[in-house]
Amino acid sequence: MTVSVLKLKNSYTRQLEVFEPLQAGRVTMYSCGPTVYSFAHIGNFRSFLFADVLRRVLERNGYEVRHVMNITDVGHMTEDHLADASGEDKLAKAARELGSDPFKVAQHFERAFVEDAKALRLKIYRGGETDDPELHPRATGHIPEMLAMIQKLLERGYAYVVPTGEVYFSVAKFPEYGQLSGKNIEENEAGARVGVREEKKDPRDFALWKVDAKHLMQWDPHSDKGWDKADYGRYRELAPEGVDKTIKPGFPGWHIECSAMSRAHLGSTIDIHTGGEDNMFPHHECEIAQSYGAFGFTVPGPHGAPDEHHARKTFSRYWLHGRFLLVDNKKMAKREGNFYTARDLMDPVAAGRKDLAAKLEAAGFKGGRVDPLTLRYALISNQYTQQMNFGVDLLVQAKASVERIQRCYERLREIIGPGTDLDIAETASDKMIELVDKYEREFDDALNDNLNTPNALAAVFKAINEINAMTLGKAEAVEAMRLMDSFDEVLDVIDRRERSGILTKTEIEQRLALPLPEFDLLANAELDSAAVAGFVALRQAARKAKDFKRGDAIRDGLKHRGVMIEDVPQGVRWKLE
RNA sequence: GGUGGCGUAGCCAAGCGGUUAGGCAACGGUUUGCAAAACCGUCAUACGGUGGUUCGAAUCCACUCGCCACCUCCA
Secondary structure (H helix, E strand, O other): OOOOOOEEEEOOOOEEEEOOOOEOOEEEEEEOOOEOOOOOEHHHHHHHHHHHHHHHHHHHOOOEEEEEEOEEOOOOOEHHHHHOOOOOOHHHHHHHHHOOOHHHHHHHHHHHHHHHHHHOOOHHHOHHHHHOOOOOOEHHHHHHHHHHHHHHHHHOOOEEEOOOOOEEEOHHHOOOOOOOOOOOHHHOOOOOOOOOOOOOOOOOOEEEEEOOOOEOOOEOOOOOOOOOHHHHHHHHHHOOOOOOOOOOOEEEOOOHHHHHHHHHHHOOOEEEEEEEHHHHHHHHHHHHHHHHHHHOOOOOOOOOOHHHHHHOOOOEEEEEEEOOEEEOOEEOOHHHOOOOEHHHHHOOOOOOOHHHHHHHHHOOOHHHOOOHHHHHHHHHOOOOOOOEEEOHHHHHHHHHHHHHHHHHHHHHHHHHOOOOOOOOOOOOOHHHHHHHHHHHHHHHHHHHEOOOHHHHHHHHHHHHHHHHHOOOOHHHHHHHHHHHHHHHHHHOOOOOOOOEEEEEHHHHHHHHOOOOOOOOOOOOOOOOHHHHHHHHHHHHHHHHOOOHHHHHHHHHHHHHOOEEEEEEOOEEEEEEO
16 A cells, blocks of 8 residues: 655645755745634635645654644725725724724634634644633744844844834845745836835835834834833844834834744744735735844745755745635635635625525525534635636535535444444455555545645545445444544544434334324424424324325424434434524 | 746645546435435536647647736735
8 A cells, every 4th residue: 555645736836846845844834814804705715725735634644744834814904994984995994993002902802713623623722722822922022023024134134224213124135035936026117006015125125124104013122112021122132133223113014024934933944834815915925034134044945846845944844825716716805706705605694695595595695604514614614726717616515515425424322323332343345445545544544635625525425325325334334434524634524423313113002102292383482302202103104194285384393493313224313404 | 127926627625747636516326204414426627728748748848818816014
């Protein structure tokens, strides 16, 4: 049996490369995280989910993964922004509702993001990792590191201060600038679409520190006024010589935060850096330039032998970029009317999108709500290197797929039954053992091939087809369940709550002997398992009397209340929708 | 204008030189009082177009048509 090795497409070299971490057995990974000045949209989540799948695949390959995803909370909110708080703009609206404290706005949206991320089962927000600030660094908490890095760039001659008190990175000092994105910057018409700041020595130069009195978030590099005490102390610690006196109070530029935070929490050289394709230029290009300038790294070699390249110390050894998600074949944008946040889909009514709720309801989503696990599946169902065209059809298909996985899982659970010792002496057939082995390997091979999730899913469904066609004993079901659990380590789309069960024929007989409930399914009371059993017995009585009309009415009534009833050989299966 | 990518049966989506991808939908059958689920079968001798290379091409080459993204804050 050959074990496949993990291969990833490195955007920097544009080649599929065998993945080897710097340190054997351990992987450091940084993902450009959300900007918390509005609700994260499904495009954001596609990117975060691709990073999530990558992290899980790394873990499957036996690596201990340290995954950091930042929170960009250095908003670029200005007083103008607040003054202009009219219309639909959520940021402005939120700011007005929350007051003009940008920290509060950021906090509000960060909380919302964490909620969504948990619902979508981003592993970095599950369990103990959720509360580890080291794994979720906030930009506003790392101004000292950023200033220290800026200071270092000044000292090493990679940056300069202009009369306004702002600091720019000098791109001319870094000849490799543009290599990641493949942009020949010289040939681009500088400033063709953006006004060139005349203070810049070179139009390509980018800001490390900005000065703008209108901005609501400000830091004074020369005084502890307005600083969090701990942070100011930390800054002095990081830059003992103090910051260049000509730098004026302001806020960090757009690119410095990721360089500073990844270094702070993962060290100088990281294994993998992920982000959306748009991050390549200029964001990641600038990160490389800054880290090179500040820390004197070698840059990744251009298309050299992979081993030679990997041996070098660089800022990030592998760069992975997720391609954009489109909606209706267009880039998602509010003005196009094809913009969805994750919560718009998960609960459109609460998000104030009644039209969307109606559309989803019509497509078969109860209450117009898309289950988070369905959304998760949809967003990971094609390979991250491909543009994804999102739409209601995709969600419908994802829903059906998740249900198929879920049903297979539930069938196995029913066969195994409660309280079964999973180490039962009885052994599964060779056929089942081979099946598990075969599809687990296919699954891994697909994922190790640059996270080819469609192929991985093909393996899952082939396995389910075979498992469903087999008559299973307990030991076999245990084995099959192990396979499903294994798939779900990466997919994580199985709802493990007890949401279905079997009422056996004997149990129904026993229940029939007791007084039956009145046929009133319109009541508002919560349906508990006893109530469900009562109605199932009531229906059974009707069926026995050949009153199928009444029996079906009870089934429909239960369905209306979210409980599905299916007749199976052993009795009646109930299932919460 | 510069750069990158994509066009595969009704829809989504693998494959990247030679044996069934897979899913969804639809239709037929088994099962069921009826459903649902599950299973069996059909749609599937599909690869934007035109040339070329090859014993053999969805896969390589040339040209061509259409779509998308990046070059600006953006996942």
